[in-house]
Amino acid sequence: MDSPDEDNLPEELRALEDRLARRAGPQGDEGFRRRVLDAVARELKPRPRRRWWAAAAAAACLAVAAALLLRPTDSPPADRQSTGTQPVCPTDAVDGPAPTFTAYREALRQSPEKLDEMLTYHGYVLLRRSADEQDIRPRW
Amino acid sequence: MALKPDLEQVLVCRLAAGDAAAYGQLYDRYAAAMLRTGTTMLGSVHDAQDAVQEVFLAVARGRRRLAAVRNLRAYLFTALRRQCARQSVRRRRHATAAAATVQAEPTTQQQGDGPDDRLTRALSALPDEQREVLTLKIDGGMTFAELAAVLGISPNTAASRYRYALAKLRASLET
Numbered sequence: 001m002d003s004p005d006e007d008n009l010p011e012e013l014r015a016l017e018d019r020l021a022r023r024a025g026p027q028g029d030e031g032f033r034r035r036v037l038d039a040v041a042r043e044l045k046p047r048p049r050r051r052w053w054a055a056a057a058a059a060a061c062l063a064v065a066a067a068l069l070l071r072p073t074d075s076p077p078a079d080r081q082s083t084g085t086q087p088v089c090p091t092d093a094v095d096g097p098a099p100t101f102t103a104y105r106e107a108l109r110q111s112p113e114k115l116d117e118m119l120t121y122h123g124y125v126l127l128r129r130s131a132d133e134q135d136i137r138p139r140w
Numbered sequence: 141m142a143l144k145p146d147l148e149q150v151l152v153c154r155l156a157a158g159d160a161a162a163y164g165q166l167y168d169r170y171a172a173a174m175l176r177t178g179t180t181m182l183g184s185v186h187d188a189q190d191a192v193q194e195v196f197l198a199v200a201r202g203r204r205r206l207a208a209v210r211n212l213r214a215y216l217f218t219a220l221r222r223q224c225a226r227q228s229v230r231r232r233r234h235a236t237a238a239a240a241t242v243q244a245e246p247t248t249q250q251q252g253d254g255p256d257d258r259l260t261r262a263l264s265a266l267p268d269e270q271r272e273v274l275t276l277k278i279d280g281g282m283t284f285a286e287l288a289a290v291l292g293i294s295p296n297t298a299a300s301r302y303r304y305a306l307a308k309l310r311a312s313l314e315t
C-alpha cells in the first residue's frame with residue numbers, strides 16, 4: 001500500500017542522520033579551550049574581595065552589638081548628678097508604708113548592699129515628702 | 141560517548157570539589173558536541189562559543205550543587221539549551237533595536253551553496269523545537285529518554301518530534 005517513496009523513507013532518514021552527524025561543525029580550537037578553562041580557573045579561585053567584605057560585615061555587626069551593650073542604662077539618682085538630667089523618681093512608693101526596723105534587719109540579713117539601697121531609697125522618699133510639704137523640688 | 145556511571149560520578153565529584161583538571165576533562169569530552177548544538181540552535185559559531193563558555197562558568201559557579209547530578213550530559217545540555225534561549229531573546233531584542241536604524245546583514249553561514257551549506261540552511265529553516273530535538277539527538281548524542289528529561293516532554297513526543305524534523309529536513313532538501 002505504501003508508495004515507493006514511503007518505502008525508502010526510513011533509509012533516507014538514516015542517511016540524513018549520518019549526513020547531519022558528519023556535517024562540518026565548529027570544533028573548539030585550542031584558543032577557545034584556553035579561554036574557557038582560564039575563565040573557569042578564575043571562577044574556582046577563592047575570592048579575597050569576598051572575604052574582605054565578610055570581615056567588614058562581621059566588624060560592623062560587632063560594633064553595633066558593642067554599642068548596644070555599652071550604651072548608658074538607667075542608674076540610681078546619685079549617679080545622674082553629673083549628667084544634670086532629672087532622675088526617675090519612685091513615685092509609687094512615696095506614699096507607701098514607713099520603713100520598719102524589721103524591714104531594715106531583713107535587708108541587712110540579705111546583704112549590706114541591700115540595706116544601703118533601702119536606706120537610700122527611704123532617704124529619697126523622706127526628702128520628697130518634705131519637699132512636697134514645703135512646695136519645693138529637690139535639686140539633683 | 142557517555143562515561144560509565146561510576147566514572148561519571150567520579151568526574152562529578154571532582155568537579156564539585158573544584159578540581160581544575162576535571163574541568164579540562166569535561167571540556168574535552170563535551171565541548172565539541174555542545175558547540176555544534178549551540179551553533180545549530182543559535183545559527184552563529186561566535187554566539188555558540190559564548191553560550192558554551194557561560195555553561196562551563198555556570199557549572200563552576202554552582203559546583204556545590206553538582207553532587208545531586210545523576211546525568212552529567214543531560215545536565216550540561218539542559219544548561220546549554222537555557223543559555224541559548226537567553227541569548228536568542230537578547231539577540232532578538234538587540235536586533236529589534238538595531239533594525240530601526242540599520243538593515244540586517246546576511247549571516248556568512250547562509251552565503252555558500254555547498255551540500256553542507258544547503259543542509260545548514262534547511263536546518264535553520266526548521267521550527268525551533270524541531271531543530272532543537274534534532275541537534276540534541278545528533279550532535280549531543282542524547283537518547284530519547286534524556287531528550288525527554290531535558291525538554292520536559294515524554295520520550296514518545298521527543299521521538300515523534302525528531303521524526304517530523306528529519307522528514308521536514310528531507311523534504312526541504314529535495315526542493
